[in-house]
Each structure stands twice: as structure tokens, then as C-alpha cells.
Amino acid sequence: MPVAYAASEKRAELVRAATELLYRQGLQHTTLAEVAEAAQVPLGNVYYYFKTKEALAEAVIASHEQSLRLQFAAWAEAHGDPRKRLRRLVLAPLDMADGIVEYGCPHGSLCQELAKLVPGAPLAKAASRLLGTYVDWAAEQFRALECGPRESRALAGDLVAAIQGTMLLAHAMRSKDLLGHQLRRIERSIEDSLVRRSPRRHA
Amino acid sequence: MPVAYAASEKRAELVRAATELLYRQGLQHTTLAEVAEAAQVPLGNVYYYFKTKEALAEAVIASHEQSLRLQFAAWAEAHGDPRKRLRRLVLAPLDMADGIVEYGCPHGSLCQELAKLVPGAPLAKAASRLLGTYVDWAAEQFRALECGPRESRALAGDLVAAIQGTMLLAHAMRSKDLLGHQLRRIERSIEDSLVRRSPRRHA
DNA sequence: GTCTATAAATTGATAGAC
DNA sequence: GTCTATCAATTTATAGAC
Numbered sequence: 001m002p003v004a005y006a007a008s009e010k011r012a013e014l015v016r017a018a019t020e021l022l023y024r025q026g027l028q029h030t031t032l033a034e035v036a037e038a039a040q041v042p043l044g045n046v047y048y049y050f051k052t053k054e055a056l057a058e059a060v061i062a063s064h065e066q067s068l069r070l071q072f073a074a075w076a077e078a079h080g081d082p083r084k085r086l087r088r089l090v091l092a093p094l095d096m097a098d099g100i101v102e103y104g105c106p107h108g109s110l111c112q113e114l115a116k117l118v119p120g121a122p123l124a125k126a127a128s129r130l131l132g133t134y135v136d137w138a139a140e141q142f143r144a145l146e147c148g149p150r151e152s153r154a155l156a157g158d159l160v161a162a163i164q165g166t167m168l169l170a171h172a173m174r175s176k177d178l179l180g181h182q183l184r185r186i187e188r189s190i191e192d193s194l195v196r197r198s199p200r201r202h203a
Numbered sequence: 204m205p206v207a208y209a210a211s212e213k214r215a216e217l218v219r220a221a222t223e224l225l226y227r228q229g230l231q232h233t234t235l236a237e238v239a240e241a242a243q244v245p246l247g248n249v250y251y252y253f254k255t256k257e258a259l260a261e262a263v264i265a266s267h268e269q270s271l272r273l274q275f276a277a278w279a280e281a282h283g284d285p286r287k288r289l290r291r292l293v294l295a296p297l298d299m300a301d302g303i304v305e306y307g308c309p310h311g312s313l314c315q316e317l318a319k320l321v322p323g324a325p326l327a328k329a330a331s332r333l334l335g336t337y338v339d340w341a342a343e344q345f346r347a348l349e350c351g352p353r354e355s356r357a358l359a360g361d362l363v364a365a366i367q368g369t370m371l372l373a374h375a376m377r378s379k380d381l382l383g384h385q386l387r388r389i390e391r392s393i394e395d396s397l398v399r400r401s402p403r404r405h406a
Numbered sequence: 407g408t409c410t411a412t413a414a415a416t417t418g419a420t421a422g423a424c
Numbered sequence: 425g426t427c428t429a430t431c432a433a434t435t436t437a438t439a440g441a442c
Contacts, residue, residue, distance in 0.1 A: 044408085045409065048407070
């Protein structure tokens with residue numbers, strides 16, 4: 001193995017460990033010593049790959065964004081019908097229901113924590129981009145149906161807000177049932193609203 | 204002034220200061236030294252009123268609950284029609300739009316932070332109760348209309364989730380417009396769903 | 407590039423005078 | 425009840441050997 005490869009591997013391992021710990025504990029509760037231990041890297045070595053704790057957090061967010069884009073691409077590949085793509089978005093939390101009940105949404109909870117920093121901070125902007133990725137993609141799907149640009153943005157905002165709010169509630173109340181029931185209600189409400197404006201459904 | 208009064212006043216002042224700081228910075232980012240300074244109380248004195256930082260946080264949550272109950276009572280007093288009460292719930296964030304865009308929902312963001320603790324922790328349970336207060340009250344209003352018990356719980360969950368999700372999005376994206384537009388869409392969607400099941404509207 | 411040791415700063419909590 | 429001084433632990437970050 002080339003040295004450069006091993007180095008990248010360690011860096012990637014740090015990001016992996018940090019992603020997991022930030023999800024379960026949040027940024028503030030997570031120490032670099034914990035990340036280093038989980039990644040099996042000495043503490044001092046962390047600073048070789050990331051200048052500060054903040055830089056590591058930025059890498060974690062970038063990794064989340066990358067995963068999201070891959071996920072969206074996979075759904076687009078799997079379903080030609082934008083309605084089915086949106087359906088996947090709504091029901092995706094069910095695939096990790098236990099984690100969401102215990103730790104919340106990996107993206108939503110991180111955004112909530114990071115948004116409370118000064119607006120100019122790099123981490124605050126990164127958090128904004130992360131949720132924005134959801135809204136943008138959802139809006140694209142509505143756009144591919146019969147919705148105008150403004151209506152698509154509004155519907156996408158409604159949808160992402162409903163999903164995020166549901167995960168927050170399910171997390172705070174520690175209720176897997178609530179998560180399942182409410183996501184399915186969102187799924188139904190979105191189909192209702194699309195039925196009205198998309199006759200193709202009966203074509 | 205009796206000593207007991209002055210003592211209670213200082214305690215109350217600490218809770219007030221902590222409430223404000225927890226809203227703007229979250230629990231982890233807020234130090235007891237900051238709270239003490241904002242309340243104009245020496246640091247060491249804080250521990251006379253609250254045994255630990257956690258105890259202070261519990262007092263803050265209890266204060267939030269109390270405020271919520273007062274708010275709900277005021278709305279119930281002002282409007283005999285449950286529909287109008289729910290309308291107040293949905294649009295209430297607009298009265299503090301600037302704060303929500305900058306710091307998020309005072310209750311939602313606190314719940315998100317505290318829910319990530321071990322489930323058994325007193326603070327985690329307190330956070331759950333806080334959001335539960337919203338859902339319970341909303342469910343009562345639906346119940347007072349023509350909704351059955353299960354449907355009322357479901358509608359209340361949808362509503363609170365939509366409101367919370369909207370505030371999260373508006374906070375993360377720092378958009379006051381998004382907050383206003385989406386809350387009004389929630390208002391409309393709830394009226395639509397109630398129209399269908401509450402003929403009294405046309406009586 | 408890797409790792410140990412440690413500096414520097416922060417912060418929750420306590421001791422003890424008044 | 426009130427307040428100063430300080431402890432003890434934690435944690436970000438760096439120095440410097442290898």
C-alpha cells in the first residue's frame with residue numbers, strides 16, 4: 001500500500017468516527033479524544049489531518065452532503081416517476097427508525113446545533129447547505145410534476161419541514177410508533193395534493 | 204422587603220437569565236459564570252439556589268412549561284372556537300419571528316439538545332414533557348371539534364411537527380420569509396382539513 | 407508522517423470566611 | 425444567606441522526539 005493511501009484512510013476513518021459520534025452525542029458533547037480513540041488514532045495525530053475541531057466538523061458535514069447526493073442519485077435512478085422519488089424521501093427515516101428515535105435525524109439535529117452559532121460561522125453556513133440540499137432536491141421533483149417554480153419551493157419546504165418535525169417529535173417522545181404513523185400520513189397528504197394537480201396519475 | 208422575598212427574587216432572576224442564555228446559546232454553550240453575571244449574582248452563590256447546572260436547567264424547563272400553560276389558557280379565554288385557538292398556535296411564532304430565525308424555537312431547540320442525553324436522564328424526560336404539552340393541547344382542540352380521540356392525536360402530531368419543522372428550517376436557512384409563508388400554508392391546510400369534518404363552519 | 411507528553415484555557419463545583 | 429478564592433477535571437491545541 002502506498003503511504004498516501006494509508007494517510008487518506010486514516011483521515012477517512014477519523015471522519016467516519018466523528019460522524020458516528022456527532023450523531024449520537026452532538027458536537028459539543030464529543031471530544032477529540034473520543035474521536036481519536038474510535039478511529040484508533042492517537043490524539044495528537046488528529047491535528048495532522050484537521051487543524052481544528054471545527055475543521056473536522058466541516059469534513060463531517062461535507063461527508064453528509066456527499067452521502068445525500070448519492071442517495072438522491074440512487075432514488076432518481078430507481079424511479080422515473082418523481083412521485084415515487086418523493087415517496088422514498090418521506091419513508092426513508094423508517095429504514096433507520098431505531099436510530100432516529102434514540103438520536104434524532106443525523107442532519108436535522110446537527111443543523112439545529114450548528115445554526116445556533118454566529119450566522120457568519122463556516123459551520124452555520126454548512127448546516128444551512130445541508131438542509132438546503134433536501135429542499136432543493138424535493139423542489140426539483142415537484143418541478144418535474146406540474147408545479148410552478150414558486151409552488152415547487154413551497155411544497156418542498158412543507159414536505160421537508162413535516163419530515164424534520166416528525167423526526168424531532170419522535171425523538172423527543174422516544175416513539176417509534178409516532179414516527180411510523182406520521183410519516184405515512186405525510187405520504188398520504190402529499191399524494192392527495194399531487195392527485196389534484198397531476199392527472200397523469202390516472203392516465 | 205422580607206429576606207425570603209429577596210431570596211426568591213434572586214432565584215427567579217437566575218432562572219430568567221438562564222432561560223435567555225439557553226435560548227440563544229444552548230445548554231452546552233452556556234456557562235454558569237455567564238448566567239451568574241447576567242443575573243448579577245456571584246458565581247459561588249448560584250450553587251446556593253441550584254445544586255447543579257442540571258438543576259438550573261430543570262428550573263428553566265419548568266418555567267417554560269408554566270409559560271406555555273398560561274399562554275394556552277389565555278388563548279382558550281380569548282377564543283371559544285377551537286379553530287381560532289389552533290390558528291393562534293400556528294401563527295404564534297410570527298410574533299417572535301426575528302428570534303426564531305436567529306435562535307430557533309425556544310422549546311424545540313432545547314428539546315432537541317436534551318433528548319440526545321441518556322433516555323433516563325431527568326432533563327431528557329423534562330424535554331419530552333415540554334413538546335408533549337403542545338401535542339396534548341392541540342389534541343384537545345381537535346377533540347373539541349368533531350375528531351375522535353385517535354384522529355385528534357394524529358392531527359395534533361401532524362400540526363406540531365409541521366410547526367416545529369418549519370421553525371427548524373427557517374432557523375437553519377435564516378429566512379423570515381420562509382417562516383411566514385410556510386406557517387400560513389399550515390394555517391390553510393388545517394382549515395381545509397377541518398372544513399371537511401366540521402359543518403358548523405357554515406352554520 | 408506518527409506519536410507522547412504537556413501546555414493553556416475553560417468550567418463545574420466546593421471550601422470557608424463573613 | 426452571601427461572596428471570594430480556588431480546586432479538580434476536562435479538553436483544545438501544541439511542542440518536539442522519532
